[in-house]
Amino acid sequence: xxxxxxxxxxxxADTVIFTIQDGVLKVLxxxxxxxxxxxxPALPGVFLLKNESGLEAAKRALRSKTGVQAGGYLEQLYxxxxxxxxPRGHTISITYFALVExxxxxxxxxxNLPNRQAGIQSPKLYPVNKLPRLAFDHKEIIELxxxxxxxxxxxxxxVYSILQKFFAFSELQKAYEIIFGRKLDKRNFRKKFLSLDLxxxxxQILRGTRSRPAKLYEFKSRKPSSLKKFF
Amino acid sequence: xxxxxxxxxxxxADTVIFTIQDGVLKVLxxxxxxxxxxxxPALPGVFLLKNESGLEAAKRALRSKTGVQAGGYLEQLYxxxxxxxxPRGHTISITYFALVExxxxxxxxxxNLPNRQAGIQSPKLYPVNKLPRLAFDHKEIIELxxxxxxxxxxxxxxVYSILQKFFAFSELQKAYEIIFGRKLDKRNFRKKFLSLDLxxxxxQILRGTRSRPAKLYEFKSRKPSSLKKFF
DNA sequence: GCAAAAGTGTTGGCGTTACACCCATGG
DNA sequence: CCATGGGTGTAACGCCAACACTTTTGC
Numbered sequence: 001x002x003x004x005x006x007x008x009x010x011x012x013a014d015t016v017i018f019t020i021q022d023g024v025l026k027v028l029x030x031x032x033x034x035x036x037x038x039x040x041p042a043l044p045g046v047f048l049l050k051n052e053s054g055l056e057a058a059k060r061a062l063r064s065k066t067g068v069q070a071g072g073y074l075e076q077l078y079x080x081x082x083x084x085x086x087p088r089g090h091t092i093s094i095t096y097f098a099l100v101e102x103x104x105x106x107x108x109x110x111x112n113l114p115n116r117q118a119g120i121q122s123p124k125l126y127p128v129n130k131l132p133r134l135a136f137d138h139k140e141i142i143e144l145x146x147x148x149x150x151x152x153x154x155x156x157x158x159v160y161s162i163l164q165k166f167f168a169f170s171e172l173q174k175a176y177e178i179i180f181g182r183k184l185d186k187r188n189f190r191k192k193f194l195s196l197d198l199x200x201x202x203x204q205i206l207r208g209t210r211s212r213p214a215k216l217y218e219f220k221s222r223k224p225s226s227l228k229k230f231f
Numbered sequence: 232x233x234x235x236x237x238x239x240x241x242x243x244a245d246t247v248i249f250t251i252q253d254g255v256l257k258v259l260x261x262x263x264x265x266x267x268x269x270x271x272p273a274l275p276g277v278f279l280l281k282n283e284s285g286l287e288a289a290k291r292a293l294r295s296k297t298g299v300q301a302g303g304y305l306e307q308l309y310x311x312x313x314x315x316x317x318p319r320g321h322t323i324s325i326t327y328f329a330l331v332e333x334x335x336x337x338x339x340x341x342x343n344l345p346n347r348q349a350g351i352q353s354p355k356l357y358p359v360n361k362l363p364r365l366a367f368d369h370k371e372i373i374e375l376x377x378x379x380x381x382x383x384x385x386x387x388x389x390v391y392s393i394l395q396k397f398f399a400f401s402e403l404q405k406a407y408e409i410i411f412g413r414k415l416d417k418r419n420f421r422k423k424f425l426s427l428d429l430x431x432x433x434x435q436i437l438r439g440t441r442s443r444p445a446k447l448y449e450f451k452s453r454k455p456s457s458l459k460k461f462f
Numbered sequence: 463g464c465a466a467a468a469g470t471g472t473t474g475g476c477g478t479t480a481c482a483c484c485c486a487t488g489g
Numbered sequence: 490c491c492a493t494g495g496g497t498g499t500a501a502c503g504c505c506a507a508c509a510c511t512t513t514t515g516c
Binding site for chain 4: 166169185186190191211214
Binding site for chain 1: 238239241242279282283285286307310311313314321323357
């Protein structure tokens with residue numbers, strides 16, 4: 001076969017990990033321990049291992065950096081493949097975006113790293129609307145992921161992956177408001193969301209909030225599904 | 232850098248080229264001249280050359296198989312990267328989808344091929360709803376491309392790329408009907424499309440059709456642009 | 463004059479938006 | 490008792506879908 005005569009580019013998987021923390025949409029970034037862009041925050045990413053798919057690699061990066069085992073949402077975003085995106089040579093990046101509950105995020109020090117680097121590489125959450133200067137084209141990747149995330153909220157149920165199993169309606173609404181970056185009308189939101197038939201009320205009640213207790217809901221299914229339109 | 236210890240997968244670019252011919256949505260396929268899947272129709276694709284981006288490679292495949300130089304629409308679709316999709320070894324495919332006018336399609340024999348293979352490799356158009364058995368996972372790729380194409384028609388102006396510069400309203404409507412696979416109401420279609428402000432009437436008139444002559448329209452811009460919603 | 467496609471408005475229903483007050487609890 | 494967020498309905502508007510007849514040409 002001919003393929004031998006071609007020189008394959010390197011292939012990485014980079015993942016944009018979103019979560020909501022303290023009412024703000026944040027992205028998980030790691031300070032690079034090596035050149036190029038040494039010291040700059042970057043998306044967690046790995047080179048593909050032999051015979052490893054991009055999705056497997058993205059899961060590997062997700063697990064090793066966040067401790068998230070499952071329950072989040074993960075999908076392929078786009079493949080960035082410009083010749084010039086990595087000064088070391090042609091490296092294409094299959095990018096993914098992930099949505100995870102903050103409580104599942106057990107941020108870990110990099111494994112198998114000397115302490116000096118572990119300190120530097122330790123992952124941190126950054127608000128998406130106050131991003132620092134990033135390594136490579138990672139800012140562009142995050143911006144695309146954010147567009148995709150907003151679009152997905154409009155016609156899928158993926159918001160389940162950023163909420164706890166039982167949640168108050170106001171928490172659901174806050175997730176939408178935080179991600180969309182605008183306020184929504186409480187009554188209209190309830191009406192619309194209930195009409196989608198994605199969630200059901202439970203017998204759980206959220207108490208201890210110094211205000212009226214809230215009925216808790218759960219998603220009928222915590223698997224991704226698409227709808228007609230939505231918001 | 233560590234990357235050296237990883238063995239990169241091979242990287243190809245495969246393109247789903249759509250056009251409308253004789254009122255039917257068709258895809259351009261090439262019969263494979265070599266194993267694996269020798270003799271099966273497949274998407275036109277190429278291995279990435281050194282330092283070549285996926286988009287450049289897709290354009291290269293498009294030009295060499297169809298003679299289309301420009302004017303069509305081309306965008307990245309998805310990256311298929313399962314370990315098992317190519318029996319020869321791990322090969323990831325960055326896939327693209329293209330929309331071209333049929334009249335721009337000058338289907339060419341493969342270059343630099345012995346006649347025996349040229350005959351076999353000669354590209355042909357196949358109706359998307361009567362696809363033969365295809366090589367690799369190419370059927371899956373086409374199905375995804377078709378979903379994307381339908382979605383794009385709903386909120387972008389990309390239909391311009393499958394129409395001639397001047398077109399009758401009925402031709403525009405037919406393009407939508409063929410791609411969506413259902414009839415649309417003539418009056419509602421006109422109303423909705425005109426309200427989008429994407430096209431303008433010209434002084435051209437289409438005569439000689441054994442029926443009432445049609446006013447011809449043109450797109451104000453033949454560059455991709457996105458809108459709110461649409462259909 | 464007839465076949466064939468072009469061109470043109472109105473109406474009813476449905477979904478979206480805008481909007482304000484009472485309720486249940488914790489402190 | 491008061492501060493806090495929970496919970497609820499209605500009316501106006503705009504968008505979308507359904508629908509039929511007249512016009513202009515080629516033959």
